[in-house]
Amino acid sequence: MEHAVSLDDARLVKALRARDERAFEELMRMYNASLLRVAQIYVASRTVAEEVVQETWIGVFNGIDRFETRSSLKTWIFRILTNIAKTRGQREGRTVPFSALERPDAVPEAAVDADRFLSPDHERWPGHWASKPEPWPEERLLAAETRELVDRAIEQLPPAQRAVISLRDVEGWSSEETRNALGVSETNQRVLLHRARSKVRQALEDYLMESQ
Amino acid sequence: MSTSIEQLSCQELVELVTNYLEDALAQEERDSFEHHIAGCTGCHEYVRQMRQTIELTGRLTTADVSPEVEAKLLAVFRDWKSR
Numbered sequence: 113m114e115h116a117v118s119l120d121d122a123r124l125v126k127a128l129r130a131r132d133e134r135a136f137e138e139l140m141r142m143y144n145a146s147l148l149r150v151a152q153i154y155v156a157s158r159t160v161a162e163e164v165v166q167e168t169w170i171g172v173f174n175g176i177d178r179f180e181t182r183s184s185l186k187t188w189i190f191r192i193l194t195n196i197a198k199t200r201g202q203r204e205g206r207t208v209p210f211s212a213l214e215r216p217d218a219v220p221e222a223a224v225d226a227d228r229f230l231s232p233d234h235e236r237w238p239g240h241w242a243s244k245p246e247p248w249p250e251e252r253l254l255a256a257e258t259r260e261l262v263d264r265a266i267e268q269l270p271p272a273q274r275a276v277i278s279l280r281d282v283e284g285w286s287s288e289e290t291r292n293a294l295g296v297s298e299t300n301q302r303v304l305l306h307r308a309r310s311k312v313r314q315a316l317e318d319y320l321m322e323s324q
Numbered sequence: 325m326s327t328s329i330e331q332l333s334c335q336e337l338v339e340l341v342t343n344y345l346e347d348a349l350a351q352e353e354r355d356s357f358e359h360h361i362a363g364c365t366g367c368h369e370y371v372r373q374m375r376q377t378i379e380l381t382g383r384l385t386t387a388d389v390s391p392e393v394e395a396k397l398l399a400v401f402r403d404w405k406s407r
């Protein structure tokens with residue numbers, strides 16, 4: 113798999129160096145949406161995030177002749193993005209999102225509300241489910257409305273959680289690719305993924321069980 | 325298995341699900357996790373729902389590039405190309 117990716121990279125790099133517009137279109141379709149989501153971790157507004165993405169592509173054009181295949185093209189492009197986005201974010205005086213990447217568990221967040229469990233000093237079943245999850249109606253799981261709900265739940269996540277779940281679960285990136293793109297440690301990536309998935313699960317449960 | 329691990333509660337288990345699915349638990353923790361879900365219908369269902377959540381999220385399609393953004397970026401590309 114790693115090999116196939118490299119062959120594809122080599123083809124794209126070669127075409128882009130030859131100023132092949134179709135190669136750029138392909139790259140843009142592959143990465144633009146993800147670049148925008150990652151940029152939004154660092155900057156406040158979508159407009160600024162779009163500018164950061166545009167600057168990133170300019171950085172890609174200007175750097176492509178010097179690109180060395182030591183890293184994957186994807187990793188390289190996202191490194192350009194994070195550098196630009198960080199500088200831009202610092203200029204805007206945004207520091208909060210950094211702690212979201214570097215210290216995601218500074219603020220504790222439970223995967224499931226504490227009131228779903230029996231109290232920790234319950235004499236027989238401490239911390240056991242008070243109201244346990246019930247199976248979801250299979251026929252509604254695949255409905256278009258359910259998919260839209262998942263989409264909305266992801267949109268509402270804090271930017272760092274949204275970026276991680278988008279790259280991992282929507283785009284299907286590996287944990288390593290996601291870590292490289294975000295410049296985040298393995299542990300912190302897992303914390304962000306855990307919180308994001310837990311919230312989406314909760315949104316699904318609220319939605320699927322409300323009419324039960 | 326140590327006593328503390330045997331006493332893994334449901335409330336603790338739900339916080340370990342991602343580590344479990346990412347294969348990031350130590351063998352001992354993994355054993356007690358699996359032991360727990362084998363005997364607890366609530367947690368068994370919870371883990372199943374997390375898997376269903378991941379699967380559903382994987383069915384979302386990547387957002388398309390809007391025509392305006394695409395036109396703008398192509399203009400940037402052509403500008404670079406002509407240099």
Ligand SMILES: [Zn+2]
Binds near residue numbers: 337360364367
């Ligand atoms: Zn349990």
